[in-house]
Amino acid sequence: MLELRNVTAGYGRTMVLNDVSIDIPQGGAAAIMGHNGAGKTTLLRVAVGLIPVKSGQVLLDGVDVTKLRPNGRVRRGLGYVPQGQLCFPQMTTLENLQLVSRVKSEVDEVLDTFPALAGLLPRRAGLLSGGQRQQLAIARTLLTKPRMLILDEPTEGIQPNVVAEIEQVIVGLSQRGDLSVLLVEQHVGFALRMTDKYYVLESGRVTSSGAGGAGAEGAVRAAMAV
Numbered sequence: 535m536l537e538l539r540n541v542t543a544g545y546g547r548t549m550v551l552n553d554v555s556i557d558i559p560q561g562g563a564a565a566i567m568g569h570n571g572a573g574k575t576t577l578l579r580v581a582v583g584l585i586p587v588k589s590g591q592v593l594l595d596g597v598d599v600t601k602l603r604p605n606g607r608v609r610r611g612l613g614y615v616p617q618g619q620l621c622f623p624q625m626t627t628l629e630n631l632q633l634v635s636r637v638k639s640e641v642d643e644v645l646d647t648f649p650a651l652a653g654l655l656p657r658r659a660g661l662l663s664g665g666q667r668q669q670l671a672i673a674r675t676l677l678t679k680p681r682m683l684i685l686d687e688p689t690e691g692i693q694p695n696v697v698a699e700i701e702q703v704i705v706g707l708s709q710r711g712d713l714s715v716l717l718v719e720q721h722v723g724f725a726l727r728m729t730d731k732y733y734v735l736e737s738g739r740v741t742s743s744g745a746g747g748a749g750a751e752g753a754v755r756a757a758m759a760v
């Protein structure tokens with residue numbers, strides 16, 4: 535569904551990604567792993583269209599979207615949840631959701647996926663916990679009805695006891711069958727459990743890739759130890 539083909543990209547004259555290729559099929563789930571500064575967030579930004587490529591191509595459903603703006607890519611089915619549990623803190627949980635959709639049945643549908651949010655609708659988003667804000671950020675993106683959900687470190691900065699809750703939601707989404715998932719994640723075990731493909735990025739290059747699943751953990755840890 536989403537393919538980056540030999541992408542080189544960066545900021546100004548500094549290239550961060552060098553000749554990176556990844557391919558996530560429709561309904562598939564892939565994890566990008568690597569140390570801090572390896573270029574994981576940059577890769578996601580390139581996929582979404584927030585950073586132009588210097589060379590290479592981005593394809594959605596086999597169509598070259600390299601020159602397409604982010605809003606065009608969202609219309610074609612990309613949903614992006616950036617790092618940091620972003621929300622509008624002065625607005626309530628419900629108002630944050632209604633920024634995307636005022637259709638009650640659509641809001642109710644995402645609340646089925648996030649029952650924890652249902653009881654927090656009148657609360658200002660700034661007063662939610664980090665885990666609740668992350669759920670809100672994912673719920674808001676789901677309201678755009680993506681076919682591919684792109685998540686940047688969804689468990690970062692979240693209390694360990696809430697991490698499992700977030701993981702469960704993402705695993706559920708990835709198993710829906712109609713939603714592809716691309717995930718940047720530091721928790722190697724979790725990332726591999728829920729994906730069928732992994733890529734390790736080091737200094738802007740893919741240094742290891744293969745099938746996901748718990749069996750890949752050794753290979754990923756070895757690749758990241760280099």
Ligand SMILES: Nc1ncnc2c1ncn2[C@@H]1O[C@H](COP(=O)(O)OP(=O)(O)OP(=O)(O)O)[C@@H](O)[C@H]1O
Pocket residue numbers: 545550568569570571572573574575576577
């Ligand atoms: N807006 C920017 N302008 C210039 N350089 C940037 C910018 N954002 C990131 N970089 C640089 O690009 C490189 C890759 O950053 P990126 O955020 O993609 O890495 P990452 O793998 O996501 O790291 P982390 O795990 O710490 O989030 C780093 O050297 C970083 O300093």
